[in-house]
Amino acid sequence: MNSEPTAGWRRSCPAERREGAFARGPKQVVDVTGRGHPLPERAYLPGPPRRWQQCPGMKSDTYVSSPVRFKNDTQPSDALTPVHRSCAPPRSSTAHAHNPVIPQVRTRTTARTVLRRSESSVEQETVPSAEPRYPQRSSSEAVPGGETRGGLPSLLSDKMLESLKRPVVVTASINLNIVALTGMGLLSRLWCLSYPRAVVFDEVYYGQYISFYMNRVFFLDDSGPPFGHMLLALGGYLGGFDGNFLWNRIGAEYTSDVPVWALRLLPALAGALSVPMGYQIVSELQFSHCTAMGAALLLLIENALVTQSRLMLLESPLIFFNLLAVLSYLKFFNSQKHSPFSPHWWFWLMLTGVACACAVGIKYMGIFTYLLVLGIAAVHAWHLIGDRTLSNVCVLCHLLARVMALLATPVTLYLLFFRVHLALLCRSGPHDQIMSSAFQASLEGGLARITEGQPLEVAFGSQVTLRNVFGKPLPCWLHSHQNTYPMIYENGRGSSHQQQVTCYPFKDVNNWWIIKDPGRHQLEVSSPPRPVRHGDVVQLVHGMSTRLLNTHNVAAPLSPHAQEVSCYVDYNISMPAQNLWRLDIVNRQSDRDTWKTILSAVRFVHLNTSAVLKLSGAHLPDWGFHQLEVVGEKLSRGHHESMAWNVEEHRYGTSQEQRDRELELHAPTHVDVSRNLSFMARFLELQWRMLTLRGEDTEHKYSSTPLDWVTLDTSIAYWLHPRTSAQIHLLGNIVIWASASLATAACVLLFLWYLLRRRRDIRDLPPAHTPACCSSCDVWLRWALAGTLCTGGWALNYLPFFLMEKTLFLYHYLPALTFQLLLLPLLLQHVYDHLCRSRLQRHLFSALVIAWYSAACHVSNMLRPLTYGDRSLSPGELLALRWRDSWDIPIRNS
Numbered sequence: 001m002n003s004e005p006t007a008g009w010r011r012s013c014p015a016e017r018r019e020g021a022f023a024r025g026p027k028q029v030v031d032v033t034g035r036g037h038p039l040p041e042r043a044y045l046p047g048p049p050r051r052w053q054q055c056p057g058m059k060s061d062t063y064v065s066s067p068v069r070f071k072n073d074t075q076p077s078d079a080l081t082p083v084h085r086s087c088a089p090p091r092s093s094t095a096h097a098h099n100p101v102i103p104q105v106r107t108r109t110t111a112r113t114v115l116r117r118s119e120s121s122v123e124q125e126t127v128p129s130a131e132p133r134y135p136q137r138s139s140s141e142a143v144p145g146g147e148t149r150g151g152l153p154s155l156l157s158d159k160m161l162e163s164l165k166r167p168v169v170v171t172a173s174i175n176l177n178i179v180a181l182t183g184m185g186l187l188s189r190l191w192c193l194s195y196p197r198a199v200v201f202d203e204v205y206y207g208q209y210i211s212f213y214m215n216r217v218f219f220l221d222d223s224g225p226p227f228g229h230m231l232l233a234l235g236g237y238l239g240g241f242d243g244n245f246l247w248n249r250i251g252a253e254y255t256s257d258v259p260v261w262a263l264r265l266l267p268a269l270a271g272a273l274s275v276p277m278g279y280q281i282v283s284e285l286q287f288s289h290c291t292a293m294g295a296a297l298l299l300l301i302e303n304a305l306v307t308q309s310r311l312m313l314l315e316s317p318l319i320f321f322n323l324l325a326v327l328s329y330l331k332f333f334n335s336q337k338h339s340p341f342s343p344h345w346w347f348w349l350m351l352t353g354v355a356c357a358c359a360v361g362i363k364y365m366g367i368f369t370y371l372l373v374l375g376i377a378a379v380h381a382w383h384l385i386g387d388r389t390l391s392n393v394c395v396l397c398h399l400l401a402r403v404m405a406l407l408a409t410p411v412t413l414y415l416l417f418f419r420v421h422l423a424l425l426c427r428s429g430p431h432d433q434i435m436s437s438a439f440q441a442s443l444e445g446g447l448a449r450i451t452e453g454q455p456l457e458v459a460f461g462s463q464v465t466l467r468n469v470f471g472k473p474l475p476c477w478l479h480s481h482q483n484t485y486p487m488i489y490e491n492g493r494g495s496s497h498q499q500q501v502t503c504y505p506f507k508d509v510n511n512w513w514i515i516k517d518p519g520r521h522q523l524e525v526s527s528p529p530r531p532v533r534h535g536d537v538v539q540l541v542h543g544m545s546t547r548l549l550n551t552h553n554v555a556a557p558l559s560p561h562a563q564e565v566s567c568y569v570d571y572n573i574s575m576p577a578q579n580l581w582r583l584d585i586v587n588r589q590s591d592r593d594t595w596k597t598i599l600s601a602v603r604f605v606h607l608n609t610s611a612v613l614k615l616s617g618a619h620l621p622d623w624g625f626h627q628l629e630v631v632g633e634k635l636s637r638g639h640h641e642s643m644a645w646n647v648e649e650h651r652y653g654t655s656q657e658q659r660d661r662e663l664e665l666h667a668p669t670h671v672d673v674s675r676n677l678s679f680m681a682r683f684l685e686l687q688w689r690m691l692t693l694r695g696e697d698t699e700h701k702y703s704s705t706p707l708d709w710v711t712l713d714t715s716i717a718y719w720l721h722p723r724t725s726a727q728i729h730l731l732g733n734i735v736i737w738a739s740a741s742l743a744t745a746a747c748v749l750l751f752l753w754y755l756l757r758r759r760r761d762i763r764d765l766p767p768a769h770t771p772a773c774c775s776s777c778d779v780w781l782r783w784a785l786a787g788t789l790c791t792g793g794w795a796l797n798y799l800p801f802f803l804m805e806k807t808l809f810l811y812h813y814l815p816a817l818t819f820q821l822l823l824l825p826l827l828l829q830h831v832y833d834h835l836c837r838s839r840l841q842r843h844l845f846s847a848l849v850i851a852w853y854s855a856a857c858h859v860s861n862m863l864r865p866l867t868y869g870d871r872s873l874s875p876g877e878l879l880a881l882r883w884r885d886s887w888d889i890p891i892r893n894s
Contacts, residue, residue: 177289178276181296185272188300189309192870193268194261197254199247200728201718203312207247210236210263210312214243217429218443220686222693225414226421227361228314235266251719263312270320271309275299277323278822284330285786287829294825297853301860302821303867304732307718308811310868315814318362322369322797322815325355326789329373333380340398349401353409360410361417365815368796370410376789377406418683433475434693437467437598437648439685442677447648454650458595459529460517463543465649468503468615469601470641476615476628477511478645479504480542480549480567486623489557496554496575498566499547502627503615512543514653518580525652531594534585537607542567546658548579551606551613551632558618563611563632580607586644601644606632615642702809702888706801709813712737715887716810719869725878725892728869730810732817734883735856740820743827744794750830751787754780765834779834786826793819 199207206229212219213233221229236243239262245255254260278299282292299305309316332348339345356373359366384390384398428445440447458464466478479502485495504511514523515532516539523541532538540549547567552575554564568577584603585593595602604613611632618629633643704714716730757764758780765780797816801808828849836842865871866881866889873881878891 177293178279181276181279181293181300182272184300185275186269188306189268189272192868193264193310195868195870196719196721196728197260198719199250199252199254200311201250201313201716204247204250204252206232206312206314207245207263209233210241211243211245211247212429213237213424214241215427216424217427218425218431219429220431220434220689220693222690224314224363224365225361225417225690227358227417228317228363230417230421230424231266231317231362232263232312232314235262235264238262239265251722264310267309267311267313267316271305271316274305274309274316274320274323274818277320277327278818281323281327281330281822282825284327284334285789285826286782287786287826291825291829294828294853295822298736298821298824298856299818301857302733302736302817303860303863304730304810304814304817307728307730307867308814311718313811314362315811318359318366319815319818321355321359321362322366322793323818325352325359325369325373326793328352328355329377336380341401346401349405350409353405353407354413356406357410357413357417361414365797365812368800369793369815372789372793372796374406375792376785377402415683418686419679422679422682422686434471434689436469436471436685437646438677439682441598442682454597455529455652456597456599457529457531458515458597458600458647458650459525459531459652460515460520460538461523461525461529461653462515462532463512463651463653464515464597464647465511466513466645467648468642469644469646470615472642473617474505474628476503476505477507477648478513478613478630479508479511479627480545480547481510482545483623483625484569485557485564485566490621493555493560495557496552496564496566497571498550498564498569499542499545500624501549501565501567501630502620502624503630504627510542510544512649513549514541514543515539516541516548524654529652532583533595534583534588534591534593536583537580538583539579540581540604548577549581549604549613550577550579551609551611552578553609556616556629556631557620557624558629559616559631561634562614562616563606563609563634565613565630565632578606578608581605581613582607595647597647597650599646601646603643604645609634612643613645614640617642700807700809703807704810705808706798706813708886709798709810710737710741713884713886714810715889717888717890720890721869721872724872725874726869726872727866727890729866729887729889731863731866731887732810733856733859733863735852735859736821736824737817739852739856740817740824743824744791744820747787747791747823747827750827751784751791754783783830787823790819790823790826794823 209219209221209229210233213229214236236259239259241259241263242257245258246252275296279292279296282295283289305316305319328348328351332345332352335342335345335348352373356366356370359369381399381402385395387395390398426444428440428443428447432440432443432447437447455462468476468478480499481502483500484497485500487497488494516523517530518537518539541547542549545567547569549565550568551563551565556562556564568579570577581604583595584605585595586601586603588600593600606612609632611634614631614633616629616631619626620629702714702716708714712732712734717727718730719728721727754764763780765783794816797819798813801812832842832845832849836845863881865873865877875891878889882889
């Protein structure tokens with residue numbers, strides 16, 4: 001019979017060619033040899049004979065072979081996977097990995113299968129092999145019937161002896177492109193890293209935090225969680241920095257004992273490693289190596305990224321972990337097709353969660369990329385649920401693995417960052433007063449030193465200072481002094497002319513109050529002490545003036561809707577004292593809870609008018625010494641922290657005479673009571689302060705708006721040499737920035753155009769050749785994933801800034817720019833592959849791309865003196881680099 005293939009062959013897709021599938025004449029035949037050759041009508045194949053059977057995943061005229069079990073054959077070869085289940089690309093570069101149909105025969109004797117196919121039947125013959133091709137089965141291996149010879153110990157020993165006879169071989173593949181990109185990234189970021197030896201822009205802030213870490217002094221930074229600061233402090237620790245440097249101004253020269261190179265090392269390494277990471281991300285998106293090299297080149301030469309990564313700043317580590325999260329998820333997603341639940345699969349999935357946690361732990365901006373990864377993972381998980389080839393248990397395991405890696409792991413690591421942060425910063429510092437009294441008391445020194453040995457339970461006769469829990473606009477304490485309210489306010493309203501009661505933001509002897517039992521006259525603690533409980537009625541006696549806290553139906557000076565609060569002065573007029581207050585413990589566990597120092601947050605409810613003692617936050621005029629107003633809030637519709645107070649300093653009063661009592665107010669007590677807060681209590685308070693703390697909204701010289709970033713209408717002068725014209729600026733490569741913005745707009749429009757045409761059932765991008773093909777064969781799916789990832793990353797890292805009420809700078813745009821730099825080469829390859837129809841168009845487009853890359857490199861080289869600041873420029877050269885009037889490049893005349 002003629003063995004030559006007949007006419008009518010069709011072109012197969014790459015996945016089919018990997019599995020050896022092809023079409024022959026009117027029928028589709030599977031090439032079971034795996035060599036990519038057409039199967040003649042009579043062929044000899046290694047391994048056990050196979051029957052032809054119809055493939056359920058193919059068309060009705062498609063057949064695959066199935067193993068035939070012989071009498072003496074213990075294990076049929078299952079190396080030939082049905083075509084509709086094996087469209088994934090090969091997992092190994094070895095010969096056998098590319099030929100998955102090679103049977104794994106373990107017997108000594110082999111058989112060659114003779115397949116003869118006609119229109120009506122398939123004949124099968126077995127031809128014995130002339131020579132043995134495989135080793136003989138050992139005596140301990142399985143034999144027909146399921147029995148073993150020698151038992152399990154003999155089998156294990158034979159296996160161990162056999163493994164000892166073979167050498168241990170470790171093979172590794174090295175991508176020289178990645179090695180070259182890493183080397184160039186390190187060279188561009190580490191070149192003269194310790195220059196300039198002066199404080200550059202925001203190094204003045206981050207340097208202070210590093211010194212706090214070195215001295216273990218507590219601080220609070222509202223810009224983000226502590227992981228980024230700890231990374232910078234790690235560089236200082238490795239370099240031997242002791243924290244003894246005064247970070248007082250930009251441009252201050254570093255002393256010889258400051259390891260500048262070590263302090264800037266970790267951001268520089270992060271920036272350098274981002275270059276090969278961009279290459280790998282594009283490769284994992286199934287784009288060409290040329291496109292991946294183009295994306296890495298843009299990350300390498302972009303001036304703004306180089307400048308930011310060479311300084312002691314946090315944007316470079318943030319971008320590194322953003323890219324690491326994206327790369328890890330793509331590697332996990334691609335390994336999902338071949339080996340789910342393998343060590344490789346688990347490694348990349350867990351690394352995705354770790355990278356997301358690190359990105360959020362550096363700056364809150366990292367949550368944007370975290371949401372991007374979660375969104376893409378949710379879409380993929382939704383498709384996984386709909387895969388009917390997977391069992392319910394398998395789908396559940398997939399979902400639980402993703403929840404553990406992408407939700408539980410980041411939350412755990414985020415808590416761990418704060419645990420280490422609070423363990424390191426155990427000493428009192430300049431930011432203590434922002435925190436609550438309980439938090440301050442948990443630190444060494446400061447309030448902890450003042451409150452050491454205070455009694456825990458407040459009793460009748462106790463001397464206390466009352467701190468407002470809200471602490472805004474300033475932390476302050478309930479205060480009174482001899483001055484009275486004016487008879488008539490500036491707006492013509494009258495007052496009670498009673499003694500002023502305010503909230504004072506400094507420690508003062510006039511902050512002391514005595515808790516008095518209304519039924520007794522004594523102002524000292526009895527023996528044994530009688531603790532004050534929730535619901536008790538008390539009087540608050542000002543310690544220095546001995547006047548009682550009072551309120552009445554008189555409007556407050558700055559808050560007319562509320563009552564005035566004062567210390568009662570008896571003028572022998574028809575205005576009786578109203579000085580009874582009911583104690584309400586807000587955070588009580590039961591209605592019989594006792595009032596505790598530092599731990600209890602309490603409200604004082606006026607017994608006559610039901611007004612609540614509250615800090616209004618308004619600053620009094622000159623007659624009130626600009627202290628904060630305290631009022632009685634009558635229209636209370638719920639609890640607010642401005643109504644809550646806690647005892648910060650506390651002692652048991654022992655003197656009844658006023659003169660002795662005044663001396664006693666300055667003497668500390670020594671009764672040891674432990675009030676250590678748990679980690680979760682400290683974490684929740686610190687996290688809340690970081691999220692709600694607002695700095696002063698002041699205009700900065702180099703602040704900008706999000707619209708200025710896209711068009712590069714702004715710059716930042718980071719450092720100016722004190723004697724020459726050498727200077728460092730945060731400036732972007734204008735060719736790259738303009739092209740990236742155009743590419744983003746073009747990608748969005750092109751995506752919408754494809755969607756509209758697909759809605760009309762017009763397929764511009766070729767889908768997979770068969771339903772069994774993998775996603776890499778489907779150009780539309782590959783384009784949709786890449787576009788969503790890059791465009792979504794840009795949008796999530798850029799658009800939220802339009803809603804932020806804070807001072808913004810150009811460097812806030814750099815994470816979004818990174819995704820644009822990945823998108824630009826992807827769009828160029830897409831245009832080349834699918835929009836350029838003829839060879840001439842492709843040649844012209846390639847020439848334009850090369851010219852564009854040359855222009856970008858030329859501009860990057862022109863801006864190099866402003867990126868590194870290592871060369872003094874003449875006034876003419878500086879003027880030539882001022883391409884926009886909005887760029888603040890100072891020109892110093894010689």
